[in-house]
Amino acid sequence: MPPNPPALVDPNAVLAPSLLPALRVRPNVEQSNIPALSSAYATMQAYSEGDNRSWVYWAEFHGYNRFDCWHHGSQGNRQYPYDLFLPWHRAYLHYFELVAFAGNPGVALPWWDWTSTVSHQIGIPASFATAASGGSPNPLASGPVPAGLRTNPPRTTRSPGAPAQLPSAQTIDGILEIASYEEFSRELQNQHDAVHGWTGGDMGVVATSAFDPIFWSHHAMIDRLWYLWQLKHGVDNIPPNYLNLVLAPWNLTVKDVLSITSLGYTYGVSRVLVPIGGFSTIAIDAAQDQPRPI
Amino acid sequence: MPILNKSTSPEINIKDLGETYTRADIELEGLDHGGSSYEGRVYVNNPDAGADTDTTAENGYAGSYYVFGHGGCYGDQGHCDVVPRSPYDPRPPHGLSPTRKVVTATDVIRKAAAAGPTMTITVVPVVLSTTDKVPQDEQLPNFQAVSVITYL
Numbered sequence: 001m002p003p004n005p006p007a008l009v010d011p012n013a014v015l016a017p018s019l020l021p022a023l024r025v026r027p028n029v030e031q032s033n034i035p036a037l038s039s040a041y042a043t044m045q046a047y048s049e050g051d052n053r054s055w056v057y058w059a060e061f062h063g064y065n066r067f068d069c070w071h072h073g074s075q076g077n078r079q080y081p082y083d084l085f086l087p088w089h090r091a092y093l094h095y096f097e098l099v100a101f102a103g104n105p106g107v108a109l110p111w112w113d114w115t116s117t118v119s120h121q122i123g124i125p126a127s128f129a130t131a132a133s134g135g136s137p138n139p140l141a142s143g144p145v146p147a148g149l150r151t152n153p154p155r156t157t158r159s160p161g162a163p164a165q166l167p168s169a170q171t172i173d174g175i176l177e178i179a180s181y182e183e184f185s186r187e188l189q190n191q192h193d194a195v196h197g198w199t200g201g202d203m204g205v206v207a208t209s210a211f212d213p214i215f216w217s218h219h220a221m222i223d224r225l226w227y228l229w230q231l232k233h234g235v236d237n238i239p240p241n242y243l244n245l246v247l248a249p250w251n252l253t254v255k256d257v258l259s260i261t262s263l264g265y266t267y268g269v270s271r272v273l274v275p276i277g278g279f280s281t282i283a284i285d286a287a288q289d290q291p292r293p294i
Numbered sequence: 295m296p297i298l299n300k301s302t303s304p305e306i307n308i309k310d311l312g313e314t315y316t317r318a319d320i321e322l323e324g325l326d327h328g329g330s331s332y333e334g335r336v337y338v339n340n341p342d343a344g345a346d347t348d349t350t351a352e353n354g355y356a357g358s359y360y361v362f363g364h365g366g367c368y369g370d371q372g373h374c375d376v377v378p379r380s381p382y383d384p385r386p387p388h389g390l391s392p393t394r395k396v397v398t399a400t401d402v403i404r405k406a407a408a409a410g411p412t413m414t415i416t417v418v419p420v421v422l423s424t425t426d427k428v429p430q431d432e433q434l435p436n437f438q439a440v441s442v443i444t445y446l
Contacts, residue, residue, distance in 0.1 A: 197331040
């Protein structure tokens with residue numbers, strides 16, 4: 001799979017207010033602002049479980065103890081002939097991102113490209129793998145679990161497989177060629193399932209996966225792949241019976257989440273620095289949902 | 295740990311699939327995903343396949359499906375029972391409603407067709423992740439039917 005073009009400037013650089021991009025740019029983990037991300041996650045993880053900004057509060061929407069997530073929808077079932085796996089998680093990440101990086105528009109969810117050469121060499125990204133940071137738990141390596149789930153261990157654990165067993169770029173390239181949305185969604189979900197199982201530990205099952213910080217970057221990768229598929233096959237390419245379905249508990253329908261730029265973010269990372277009169281203006285390729293080479 | 299039982303289908307008459315297809319899928323229907331996460335390795339005409347069998351075309355390997363398991367039941371008794379919804383019930387389907395997995399196996403099935411009139415399908419489960427909430431007697435894989443679908 002061809003990588004995104006390299007960023008010419010740090011996508012997380014703090015810009016003057018007049019130059020702030022309208023869209024939040026989700027970077028590759030390898031290019032992300034790790035200190036800012038760590039700080040944001042540490043803040044959420046320090047909140048008590050009952051605080052609606054807390055790590056536990058947001059993870060519980062997915063698994064224990066709310067189980068609102070969509071996986072393995074029964075496509076073909078006469079009563080539920082749809083699968084909201086992709087749009088539901090897009091809405092979920094959007095809300096999480098708004099809370100996690102509130103007041104800090106220069107930070108965005110990074111995506112973990114588990115097809116990359118480096119991932120097939122080291123597996124979990126280095127910044128997410130170091131257990132401790134400065135004498136405290138690394139907020140990217142583990143997250144707290146609710147006391148009602150268990151008290152020991154109090155944070156998430158992993159048991160990753162061999163890096164070479166992660167899905168290959170060739171496999172994902174083939175999936176991106178699938179023209180049918182439902183077949184694309186099903187095949188992408190299958191690879192998504194594989195990465196959850198590969199990571200193991202709490203990430204390995206639905207009930208506890210979202211408490212692990214790598215969950216969010218894994219799903220940013222899934223969302224990005226849907227975005228790349230949309231650029232190739234059409235932003236609105238989805239069966240009409242999906243459009244008005246509600247993505248509970250989020251107050252969004254499927255049609256509300258088809259365009260990521262309308263949600264205020266993008267995966268386009270190429271920027272051009274244009275000097276004007278001694279000032280530097282940042283022009284951003286926000287893609288604007290138009291087909292472009294990937 | 296779950297009890298791993300590879301599953302082998304009865305003999306399937308390959309002529310029933312026709313001869314002019316451009317694609318052949320192996321579909322597993324009514325698949326349970328409430329327990330452990332696992333990889334299901336699908337083999338054609340290799341009932342002796344096991345977890346140590348190389349995943350090669352020579353061994354009849356058609357591909358794998360992956361199940362992101364629920365991880366067992368985290369509620370009280372009955373919490374994970376899948377009860378059919380009323381047509382007037384606006385809630386989404388139960389999260390543990392059985393699912394379907396598909397493995398596209400065109401080349402392997404063509405090879406089987408060239409070798410003889412029938413074939414078998416064997417699924418070998420390999421556990422990727424489990425929890426102490428999963429019943430000790432969980433049996434993998436757990437699905438209701440397997441079918442082969444061809445496309446012109």
